[in-house]
Amino acid sequence: MSVQAFRLVCASGKEHLPAGIQIECLECSGHDLYIGTSDGCIHHLLLVEENGTESAELPLGQQLDYPNTSFTTTRQNQRQLGVKKPICELRAASALSRLLVLCDNTISLLCSDSFEPVPGTKIRGVLSFTLNENPVSDDPFSVEVCLISSKRRTVQIFSVGQERVQIVREVATPEQPCSLAADGYYLCLALSSRYVILNYNTGHCQDLFPYPSEQKRPIIKRISRQEFLLAGPGGLGMFATVAGISQRAPVHWSENVIGAAVSFPYVLALDEEFITVHSILDQQQKQSLPFKEGVILQDFEGRVIVATTNGIYVLVPLPLEKQIQDLLSNQRVEEALVLAKGARRNIPKERFQVMYRRILQQAGFIQFAQLQFLEAKELFRTSHLDIRELISLYPLLLPSSSGFIRTHPPLHEYADLNQLTRGDQEKVSKCKRFLMSYLSEIRSTEVANGYQQDVDTALLKLYAEANHESLLDLLVSDNACEVGDSAAWLEKHKKIVNGDLEDNTRPDLFEYVVDFLTFSKDQQLVWQYVDWVLQKSEQIGVQIFTKRSLDEQLQNSFCPDKIVSHLCKYRQALLLFLEHLVMEKMIQKEKYHTHLAVLYLEEILRLKSMDSSDHTELEDLRLRFQKLLRQSDLYRVLFLIDKIKGTDMHMEQAILHGKLEEHDQALDILVHHLKDFAAAESYCVWNSEGREAFYRKRLFQLLLSSYLNPSTPDNTLIVAAVDLLNNHPKEFDAASVLHLLPEEWSVQLLSPFLSGAMREHVHALRVSQMAVGLAKAENIIYKKEKLNMKEKPVVLSEKKLCHVCRKPFGEPVFARLPNGHIVHTYCATNQHVNSSIDHVPSQSKRT
Amino acid sequence: MIKKPDVKVVLLGDMNVGKTSLLHRYMDRKFQDTVSTVGGAFYLKQWRSYNISIWDTAGREQFHGLGSMYCRSASAIILTYDVSSKQSLMELEDRFLGLTDTASEDCLFAVVGNKIDLTDDYEGEEESEGERPRTCSTSKVRKQVYLEDAIALYKRIMKYKMVDENHAPAAEKMCFETSAKTGHNVDVLFESVFNMVIPLIVKKKANGPEDTINLSQESTEKHTKTGCC
Numbered sequence A: 001m002s003v004q005a006f007r008l009v010c011a012s013g014k015e016h017l018p019a020g021i022q023i024e025c026l027e028c029s030g031h032d033l034y035i036g037t038s039d040g041c042i043h044h045l046l047l048v049e050e051n052g053t054e055s056a057e058l059p060l061g062q063q064l065d066y067p068n069t070s071f072t073t074t075r076q077n078q079r080q081l082g083v084k085k086p087i088c089e090l091r092a093a094s095a096l097s098r099l100l101v102l103c104d105n106t107i108s109l110l111c112s113d114s115f116e117p118v119p120g121t122k123i124r125g126v127l128s129f130t131l132n133e134n135p136v137s138d139d140p141f142s143v144e145v146c147l148i149s150s151k152r153r154t155v156q157i158f159s160v161g162q163e164r165v166q167i168v169r170e171v172a173t174p175e176q177p178c179s180l181a182a183d184g185y186y187l188c189l190a191l192s193s194r195y196v197i198l199n200y201n202t203g204h205c206q207d208l209f210p211y212p213s214e215q216k217r218p219i220i221k222r223i224s225r226q227e228f229l230l231a232g233p234g235g236l237g238m239f240a241t242v243a244g245i246s247q248r249a250p251v252h253w254s255e256n257v258i259g260a261a262v263s264f265p266y267v268l269a270l271d272e273e274f275i276t277v278h279s280i281l282d283q284q285q286k287q288s289l290p291f292k293e294g295v296i297l298q299d300f301e302g303r304v305i306v307a308t309t310n311g312i313y314v315l316v317p318l319p320l321e322k323q324i325q326d327l328l329s330n331q332r333v334e335e336a337l338v339l340a341k342g343a344r345r346n347i348p349k350e351r352f353q354v355m356y357r358r359i360l361q362q363a364g365f366i367q368f369a370q371l372q373f374l375e376a377k378e379l380f381r382t383s384h385l386d387i388r389e390l391i392s393l394y395p396l397l398l399p400s401s402s403g404f405i406r407t408h409p410p411l412h413e414y415a416d417l418n419q420l421t422r423g424d425q426e427k428v429s430k431c432k433r434f435l436m437s438y439l440s441e442i443r444s445t446e447v448a449n450g451y452q453q454d455v456d457t458a459l460l461k462l463y464a465e466a467n468h469e470s471l472l473d474l475l476v477s478d479n480a481c482e483v484g485d486s487a488a489w490l491e492k493h494k495k496i497v498n499g500d501l502e503d504n505t506r507p508d509l510f511e512y513v514v515d516f517l518t519f520s521k522d523q524q525l526v527w528q529y530v531d532w533v534l535q536k537s538e539q540i541g542v543q544i545f546t547k548r549s550l551d552e553q554l555q556n557s558f559c560p561d562k563i564v565s566h567l568c569k570y571r572q573a574l575l576l577f578l579e580h581l582v583m584e585k586m587i588q589k590e591k592y593h594t595h596l597a598v599l600y601l602e603e604i605l606r607l608k609s610m611d612s613s614d615h616t617e618l619e620d621l622r623l624r625f626q627k628l629l630r631q632s633d634l635y636r637v638l639f640l641i642d643k644i645k646g647t648d649m650h651m652e653q654a655i656l657h658g659k660l661e662e663h664d665q666a667l668d669i670l671v672h673h674l675k676d677f678a679a680a681e682s683y684c685v686w687n688s689e690g691r692e693a694f695y696r697k698r699l700f701q702l703l704l705s706s707y708l709n710p711s712t713p714d715n716t717l718i719v720a721a722v723d724l725l726n727n728h729p730k731e732f733d734a735a736s737v738l739h740l741l742p743e744e745w746s747v748q749l750l751s752p753f754l755s756g757a758m759r760e761h762v763h764a765l766r767v768s769q770m771a772v773g774l775a776k777a778e779n780i781i782y783k784k785e786k787l788n789m790k791e792k793p794v795v796l797s798e799k800k801l802c803h804v805c806r807k808p809f810g811e812p813v814f815a816r817l818p819n820g821h822i823v824h825t826y827c828a829t830n831q832h833v834n835s836s837i838d839h840v841p842s843q844s845k846r847t
Numbered sequence B: 001m002i003k004k005p006d007v008k009v010v011l012l013g014d015m016n017v018g019k020t021s022l023l024h025r026y027m028d029r030k031f032q033d034t035v036s037t038v039g040g041a042f043y044l045k046q047w048r049s050y051n052i053s054i055w056d057t058a059g060r061e062q063f064h065g066l067g068s069m070y071c072r073s074a075s076a077i078i079l080t081y082d083v084s085s086k087q088s089l090m091e092l093e094d095r096f097l098g099l100t101d102t103a104s105e106d107c108l109f110a111v112v113g114n115k116i117d118l119t120d121d122y123e124g125e126e127e128s129e130g131e132r133p134r135t136c137s138t139s140k141v142r143k144q145v146y147l148e149d150a151i152a153l154y155k156r157i158m159k160y161k162m163v164d165e166n167h168a169p170a171a172e173k174m175c176f177e178t179s180a181k182t183g184h185n186v187d188v189l190f191e192s193v194f195n196m197v198i199p200l201i202v203k204k205k206a207n208g209p210e211d212t213i214n215l216s217q218e219s220t221e222k223h224t225k226t227g228c229c
Ligand SMILES: Nc1nc2c(ncn2[C@@H]2O[C@H](COP(=O)(O)OP(=O)(O)OP(=O)(O)O)[C@@H](O)[C@H]2O)c(=O)[nH]1
Pocket: B013, B014, B015, B016, B017, B018, B019, B020, B021, B022, B032, B033, B034, B035, B036, B037, B038, B057, B058, B059, B060, B114, B115, B116, B117, B118, B131, B132, B133, B178, B179, B180, B181, B182
């Protein structure tokens, strides 16, 4: 059967009830159970519920088995009413300590302890009655009795107090009623052909639907405020509100229902063989319990009692939480959720929220296990699932540092994904894809709050494993991936990069990794993966250092020394890095320069030693080497010369000699070993760069000499010498060159040189003549200025004072100082004596 | 608990015309085996920001009496017939129209001819698998009810309701031919009805909270009408 919602517990063995009893009707209020018999007797019993202990202490949702409820009944009073007619109905008004008894068309009011009748309170002419559970009047000292009168087509409303009864209303009905229930002003009546809702206040009568009450026993059961459940055609249990509207689909009973009861969220119905249980919430049948010879099924203050003519049983509801758990364990998520929602009003709010959240999460995992990801996601989301619960299903995804422990009791029965999918790899990958999309969706939302590291690390691992294109975006973006844990990731990741890089969707994957590491501020991470990257590609890998911003390089962790020492295993990378330091960053440190030069040298020699070596690569390397040798002045020249000796790297040797200013040796190599005249010429040019013209001329002359004095006569040298002269007439001192030239050279041959030299000389001559002229002119200008000063007339008057003694002149005699000041003659002689006065005039002049 | 529906739409029509199938097609997007409906069934549909309850009633004679209650306060009633059965159209007028007296005053009516796929003039989305039509199962049948018949019925309904034709939606807009089997026109049907019903909700809400007060007013008005039987 689908759900265990109720358990049938016997409340009265035959031994508890009087022998031969014929139960006609029941009432139960608190512990008091009243039985009305067919022979006019009322029995009072105490019905005490005893709970088994073990269930009570278990935490929420953990009731492992049914609570062990049992009942003990003990007999109290009994009373025989006057007539030996059946007791038709019994109702307790516990607030008034009264019992209402319908027997022989009369309602008597009895004291509920003594069963003594209250005098003067009989209501006669009654076919049937009910207590209004939701009376409009809220007088606590009275109850509202609604009854069908034996007067034709009449219903009456009475107010019943402790000592008196009083008619409130009498309303005519369109047909003879035979059964009723009440709520507020509304009476739900079964008339002979239909059900109606009668508002006894206004008299308005609302049709519900036809029902042949004369042939078939009608049932009217108040369900909740303003809603009734009625036996309808075809064995239906119909819901109807006082407005005459049906808000729920009908439940399907059998054709011959005897009674119905409500125990939220269920309606129960009794027929000849079964008690069936339907949910009010989804109208589906949930349980059926075999029960024969039942005559009464009623609920009393929430307790459902079923009775045969001589036995009484209680339908004990299982705790809702237990029912929900049962549904969940049967994977019936929908129903469990409906029931859980429906349980809201039966469970205290705080407790409900905790319970409901947990149920949603469990439901989520059930959907998840069925690969219903959309539904699962929604449930996880609404229940604010700790996302690590989900991640933890996937082996190894949570970072090892994560202190996460699954909640207890567990939300699901699965150890991990493999168990959940039973090893079905297709399912596993579906689950992984789901998690991937889910995590990427939530990683920047509050769902991930606090678990950023767990989420990002898990996502990273998933991406890495799936070779997902978003991996790099994640890495490059602001992420909280846990570094230390990425070993596992790395393993997988390597696999990808090393393996099928070609069929990867992102062929530049590796570059991305490098890029990421380059911009990573995380020193530890960088150092951890440097080796792997370099093993993969030194050329690209070294960019981690070369493209790193300089500020960072200056930090301890990325200082060049550390990097250099780390790179020593990777020759290529080291070379590139040093090249970067020396040539680009212009770091002026001898050890880098020398180290780089040595590396070049070794690499060149290594390449040369390989026959198959690539020429362009070698050439390229040599050019870079030479560039270094030329540009840098820091490396240890002698050390290199030593190393290079005996190799055929003449050009480099020449450059090194040049560095030592051993130009004749250098040129000798260039001219006689290499016969590279262009190189020799450019040697002269770059070696004299920044030096005076004389130095350059000396170099060129050396070169010329080396052309002209071959150990073996060589025509090409002659041609080179002529070309050199003819192409660079300016670089030579023609007069001294002419001595060097062989006699037999014709003027014709050297005419470009000679005319060039001539022009140069004439030019030089003219330039110097111009300079002389200009200097002379300048000199004349100065002389003129001097004369201008000297030739000013000196006017002597009484107002004029001697510049030295500041006294007027007494006689027409004065001396004139070179600066134009006039003084007494004796002052002038004084001044000559004391040369320190020399500056005094200029001082006083300022005043 | 259950979301309170804002508005009610009811499907009425003889048994076997395909009411349940239409709803299945619309709600579950599929055509599946049905059993003749017992009593009634109930669906909730979220449409825009509103909750619409849709009632599938039972066409069987036995449950005919429940119809009035299901129609009470309905805002739209979808009267369904089977295009291959003239009788099913006639039943709408004879048996079902009277049940709609309890519907809301401004209730909309739609007349729907289902099973259009069975008829010879339908050549749409082809159906291939085995089927269980009421008539011969291999070849198509002659259409028994034409759209004009439905339109004529719609106009008679408006007359019966004493609605001025100018105020009611045009008959052509309210008569549909559908196939629950192929899905033909099914979405169009429900969505047009929902779209037309929404202004009614808005109006109802603007008139203040309805619930009990308004209902009792309404019912006192109708008292004379219902009380006579
Ligand atoms: N060919 C065809 N068959 C249909 C179509 N709609 C329904 N049917 C069939 O008609 C039969 C009755 O369909 P239901 O949907 O149960 O009819 P109903 O109106 O709900 O019947 P009741 O519940 O008894 O009132 C079923 O066998 C359906 O398969 C349709 O559009 N085309």
